[in-house]
Amino acid sequence: MSAMGFPRISGFAALGFAGLITLGNVIAVPAGLPAAGSDTDLDEISAFFAEQSAIVGASSALTPAAWVLATLFGAGVVSVLWRAELHRREAWSLVGFAGLILQNAAFSGLIAIRLALTSTADDGTAAVVTLWALYEALFALNGTFLALALIGLSVGGRRAGLSRPRHARLGLVSAALLFLSATLTSLFIGQESLFGLLGLAGWLLWVAWITAYGITLIRLGSSHAPTRR
Template identity: 60%
Template sequence: MLRTQPGTAPALVNSARVSGLAALGFAFLIVAGNVVLVPAGLPRTGTGIAEVEEFFRAHGGLVGVGSAVTPVAWVLATLFGAGAVRVLWRSERDRGDAWALFGFAGLVLQNAVFAGVVAIRLALASTAADGVGATGGLWALHDALFTLNGTFLAVALVGLSLAGLRAGLIRPWHGGWGLVSAALLSCSAVLTPLVIDHDGPLGLLGLAGWLMWVVWLVVYGLALMRRVPVPGPPTGG
């Protein structure tokens, strides 16, 4: 159970609420970005180059719109992770654990990798519009980064799920959900060469893991917002 020293409860409650709101905002923005691009026909990993070129030639402006929300999403992801570490820190310190820090590292790394993914999408939109023949190499790099990013999502899921479970912040089903999502994303990352070379069912591993990640994120945010720290014992004097 999370406990606080006397006088620290209001600050911890505020930190938890801000972190929870950041998690909800991050989840909303990553879903919104996909709502903009996926219905327009954003190519999946393994899609043929001709189809990729056609999409980015026809929807370069839409790619720019979808990418516009991502810097805010990365800020919110970092705020969520830092706030979660703050809330879980006392429990982690008492146990001698570092799972929350492990999970936070995963969030930071996925921000960095996905910045590369978004940058490549913008480059594809630019080169396709100009008729520059760089699509093949850029798209292969995009698919590889996109799929390998599942590793860092898995790190975030494992670290924050275990830290939240051990601290009593999240329920067992929620922790188990996060671990299953991490397993799916890890499998997809391990199978990256197969996933990016074939537009087939292997790509569904990462998709299922990603959808579970979004649900996990929303529920984690709500758990942080509901967190009411148990005050520490009164001290004399």
């Protein structure tokens, strides 16, 4: 691994992270995972978590590895950008890395609530109402942390010459969609709206962005420093 170089390791970590979070959704969503912010009936929510506990468990089992890979990716970007940022007295990469750590923590809470719902779905509506309300609120606010990661690593990567302009723009557009979705959904939590579509679009762009970033880090190699493009 040392011969490969840490930037390349973090690049493969980015690709692994994108693959795992996509696979987790491929497992859970077709099985009927209720969407946060939708008008799904509480009885349907209870039925899903009671009957599909194996599906929830399988998709949740992927997430610990995903959190490790996200952290490796962020640390790799910091390792590449830090020297140039110190010279300019900036810390955009640390802003982005903080966003990744915070989204890991927030999504840990989301997965924990999903697993708790599989254990309490048969116990009564009150537990489901409480846990689902907490899930929706945390899901909405998680877009803030993703936006922070996208902004910090996009701006830092572009200013150091690591990222191309179109890649940085992709990250900023994704950040804007996710932040707008988090802000509006938190104001209208529990009401059916189009705000979820903003979050979905931002999430898809986020996956494309981190995949492109991973490829950039892999190509960079351990012996190349970023140059202005």
